[in-house]
Amino acid sequence: MVDLTQYLPILIFLVIALGLSGLFVFLPMGVSRLTGAHKPSKDKLAEYECGFPAFEDSRHQFDVRFYLVAILFIIFDLEAAFLFPWAVSLDLTGWAGWITMMVFLGELLIGFAYAWKKGALEWE
Template identity: 55%
Template sequence: MLGEYLPILLFLIVSTGLGLVLLVGGWLLGPKRPDAEKLSPYECGFEAFEDARMPFDVRYYLVAILFIVFDLEIAFVFPWAMVFRDIGEPALWAMAGFLGILVFAFIYEWKKGALEWE
């Protein structure tokens, strides 16, 4: 019974060992040549001009929500479509409810103006 878990245990041991070797090896053997350019804050190729704690525009978060809406849709609808004939009509209604929630989120984004670009 416990022999069935041996491959999982071996995988965990090897992956942990490899991770430690890579971390410690990079820290011990990696080049350490800091200079002012490497230690300076980087912001798209030019000097930072504002504080790092400046507030973001709310449109940034609306676009992030829009990405999540479409990402969830693809992540759930594609596998569902592949096995639709095997899972039957209850799955159709479950997916209809899920897509209804996503449509509601999309309408919310539309009303808030996340699809308007200036």
Template identity: 50%
Template sequence: MSLASYAVIGLLLITATIMGTTLLLVGRFVRPSRPTPAKLQPYESGVPDVNPPRARFTPRFYLVALLFVIFDVEAIFLYPWAVAFDALALYGYVQAALFVGLLLVGLLYEWKKGALEWV
């Protein structure tokens, strides 16, 4: 592959950077800015915020969310294997079985460590 093939990608990155910067600067100078105390109040779903915000989420919540994302992304890696299943034959089946086995070991490890418990 020649260097000219990458010129399109470079041109795209340069154009996107210039366009994004230009639009942000134009927006800053064109839009009116008249902040009032009412405009600076938090607002959600049409209901003014009366009570203080809820307590912070515990780190366990983030751990479960991260585990969900990890296992969800890992499941996406099985899609190309399923598409090329006929071409891969036994070798592809063994590789996918090992992959799913490793995922199962990771899930069991997290389960044993209590990462999936809410209490």
């Protein structure tokens, strides 16, 4: 016979997690309706995608510069995410860690210069 009581902590954890996530989703919605903050209008209910409101048919072509700026933002955001743990552990990694990060930053600088030269950062 299988003893299922060992799964009880997992079940309790799942019930608490589902309860808290439901609370975090539905409680603010309920409070906003009760306090009067829920006032839908035509502008609030309009679709909004890719940095500007939808105004034509769905096959409308988007400006590629929007995507280039978004990709560059993600790249440099990830760079910052790699710099924080590197800075904290620099005393452990020593010169090898410093040289590795300088190579990484050099590659990013080359990519930034290339994007700048190609005009990817220009916005009309």
